[in-house]
Amino acid sequence: MEKILSAYNLLPGQFIVETFGNGLINQTWRVKNSQDDFILQKINHTIFKTPENIAHNVRILADYLSLQHPGFLFAAPVQTSRNEGMVYVNEGYFRLTPYVKGSHTIDVVNKPEQAYEAAKKFAAFTRVLSGFPVEQLKITLPDFHNLSLRYEQFNQALKTGDQQRIQQSKELIDFIILNKSIVDKYEEILQDPAFKRRVTHHDTKISNVLFDDTDKGLCVIDLDTVMPGYYISDAGDMMRTYLSPVSEEEKDFSKIQVREEYFTAIWKGYMSEMGTELSAEEKDHFIYAGKFMIYMQAMRFLTDHLNNDIYYGATYKEHNLVRAGNQAMLLKKVMEKEKIFRQLMV
Numbered sequence: 001m002e003k004i005l006s007a008y009n010l011l012p013g014q015f016i017v018e019t020f021g022n023g024l025i026n027q028t029w030r031v032k033n034s035q036d037d038f039i040l041q042k043i044n045h046t047i048f049k050t051p052e053n054i055a056h057n058v059r060i061l062a063d064y065l066s067l068q069h070p071g072f073l074f075a076a077p078v079q080t081s082r083n084e085g086m087v088y089v090n091e092g093y094f095r096l097t098p099y100v101k102g103s104h105t106i107d108v109v110n111k112p113e114q115a116y117e118a119a120k121k122f123a124a125f126t127r128v129l130s131g132f133p134v135e136q137l138k139i140t141l142p143d144f145h146n147l148s149l150r151y152e153q154f155n156q157a158l159k160t161g162d163q164q165r166i167q168q169s170k171e172l173i174d175f176i177i178l179n180k181s182i183v184d185k186y187e188e189i190l191q192d193p194a195f196k197r198r199v200t201h202h203d204t205k206i207s208n209v210l211f212d213d214t215d216k217g218l219c220v221i222d223l224d225t226v227m228p229g230y231y232i233s234d235a236g237d238m239m240r241t242y243l244s245p246v247s248e249e250e251k252d253f254s255k256i257q258v259r260e261e262y263f264t265a266i267w268k269g270y271m272s273e274m275g276t277e278l279s280a281e282e283k284d285h286f287i288y289a290g291k292f293m294i295y296m297q298a299m300r301f302l303t304d305h306l307n308n309d310i311y312y313g314a315t316y317k318e319h320n321l322v323r324a325g326n327q328a329m330l331l332k333k334v335m336e337k338e339k340i341f342r343q344l345m346v
């Protein structure tokens with residue numbers, strides 16, 4: 001901590017450091033005293049193999065926004081005294097971001113207004129960057145939302161994964177294979193000129209939005225996975241994480257529900273900013289976005305279970321199997337609601 005804070009010309013002895021948040025990949029702390037308040041994050045270097053790409057992306061976006069949309073709130077990291085966007089010490093890569101005054105995050109969406117606000121903020125992020133040359137962004141996680149590759153990795157795990165786990169997971173394996181048409185549709189999208197590659201956040205869970213004390217959205221945070229992508233990643237991950245009152249961690253699947261008013265809130269919030277940017281074809285795939293992301297997450301958790309939890313880790317033996325089953329249940333429930341959702345897309 002000493003070395004890290006010194007790189008920012010901060011005196012370590014003068015700060016209180018507490019762990020913060022609950023992401024699966026990066027570790028986060030709040031670093032504060034009576035004057036200053038920061039969020040410190042350790043970038044998971046085994047997953048983000050080129051952390052300098054993250055720093056590069058955030059820097060060029062911050063520069064663009066300060067010229068083109070100076071009023072837009074963007075959570076840019078503090079530069080070190082050597083004018084770098086992150087510090088490297090023996091323990092890894094760290095970056096410091098100012099804590100946005102008066103902001104708070106939430107872990108569970110329990111009011112449709114929160115879903116609306118979040119969807120609006122993620123959409124605004126993509127919209128204000130619609131003039132930004134997206135190919136200038138570096139790839140921080142290759143093939144992150146490449147569903148075809150995820151399907152291949154799943155197939156690979158069926159060959160080389162833990163035999164006993166494969167036997168025990170038959171039902172879920174079959175479910176993934178049965179819904180392979182979601183992958184086929186993704187491949188059509190890749191070929192479709194009506195789908196535009198845009199500045200995409202790729203991790204739109206609710207805890208990545210800062211709210212003010214009146215519950216209005218302030219800005220989006222956690223910019224590691226900002227890369228060129230399709231809007232279905234962002235819209236879909238909101239559906240994955242806001243529609244149900246319980247998260248991917250819930251073991252009692254009877255609690256998994258798909259709440260229509262939250263679907264409406266995501267749709268309206270997203271379209272309030274992106275409605276004029278998206279093609280008719282893109283909008284028409286709004287429900288598909290949800291299926292795309294939920295299916296991908298079910299498959300990623302299942303693949304990890306078959307591979308003995310090497311990616312996500314596990315706090316109990318069947319952890320990733322439970323998460324995969326949870327997401328498969330969520331997908332089923334979303335598919336049951338497709339007709340109703342269509343009618344809500346006005």
Ligand code: GN1
Binds near residue numbers: 022
């Ligand atoms: C990971 O670290 P966190 O919780 O923001 C993962 C996401 C998954 C999510 C599932 C880089 O995100 O893709 O949707 O877990 N991020 C990475 O909880 O793999």
Ligand code: MG
Binds near residue numbers: 023
């Ligand atoms: Mg994240």
